Amino acid sequence: MKKPVRIAVTGATGQIGYALLFRIASGDMLGTDTPVILQLLDLPQSQTAAQGVMMELQDCAFPLLVDMFATHDPEVAFKDADIAILVGARPRSKGMERSDLLQANAEIFATQGAALNKVASRNVKVVVVGNPANTNAYIAMKSAPDLPAKNFTALMRLDHNRALSQLAEKTGKPVSKISKLCVWGNHSPTMYADYRFATIDNENIAEMINDQSWYVNEFLPKVGKRGSAIIEARGLSSAASAANAIIDQIHDWVIGTNGEWVTMGVPSDGSYGIPEEMVFGFPMTCENGEYTIVKDLPIDEFSQQRINQTLAELEEEKAEVSNLI
């Protein structure tokens, strides 16, 4: 058996927390050979609910769950954390855009970035889920100057998975056959789900579908606005699919992608003209616990225009939180 991995989860008693914790403890995220310790953070008024969630976790008798505790203090929750999943934040409701949450949620990520800086493992892998996820990840990263900036990521795997499923449905082929898809930019309707390089059995999907109007007028808006469609239909924002995407993003970051592309929101290294440190969705491969941006892809005029649009939105969000960083 390996050494237990300390996993801090914020917003542990919320919707996503409830869909996430049991899958982490069952081994879906890090594999069935890796024991875990869950360090749960939620607000003081949610501590009784947190006890209830822990009772249920206990009642599952997961062999991999070696310890767990709940607290309202970020410095306790993040102590020595190897992985920190920052979910705790207000979700949007009908009629709101994710950027409307910026002022409500930004301070949480400044406080939690500072706490991670103080007490987490120096190698902590951070995934920010609370919206607007990219800018919140940027705030957390800037609030943690002693940790490597590359350790801070935003959840963009849900967008990637949504795009995969739409392409599988359109082509009638299984999701597992699709390679080299990516989503550029912000986790917002401006995101750019790029299928130009995507293949099924080495055949180019764009050529296979051969319908630019479907791509521009149906596929891109459907993927970009999927979060709103779920809120409209369910009355609540996505939770099980978000938890699943968190599991996928961390699984692949830690265990690797075998050369396959995935999408993660990561601090830019200047690739594709994206300003350094801007937390942006890029195509990614992962190996040995490190991610690498897929470099030197050709960017045509349409793609450049879409990338510029999502970048401009991130620049605006960044300007709005300049008081916090």
Ligand SMILES: NC(=O)c1ccc[n+]([C@@H]2O[C@H](COP(=O)([O-])OP(=O)(O)OC[C@H]3O[C@@H](n4cnc5c(N)ncnc54)[C@H](O)[C@@H]3O)[C@@H](O)[C@H]2O)c1
């Ligand atoms: N990036 C993505 O793909 C994605 C997908 C789905 C949801 N989200 C976002 O995730 C966030 C959580 O969604 P949810 O549906 O679980 O919401 P929820 O309201 O069900 O749960 C949020 C939890 O966070 C807790 N919380 C609030 N402030 C906190 C703080 N300062 N510290 C610790 N805990 C705190 C609340 O008490 C609550 O238990 C929202 O911002 C939502 O928009 C992101």
Ligand SMILES: O=C(O)C[C@H](O)C(=O)O
């Ligand atoms: O859209 C939301 O507000 C929730 C989440 O970001 C999603 O994409 O489902």
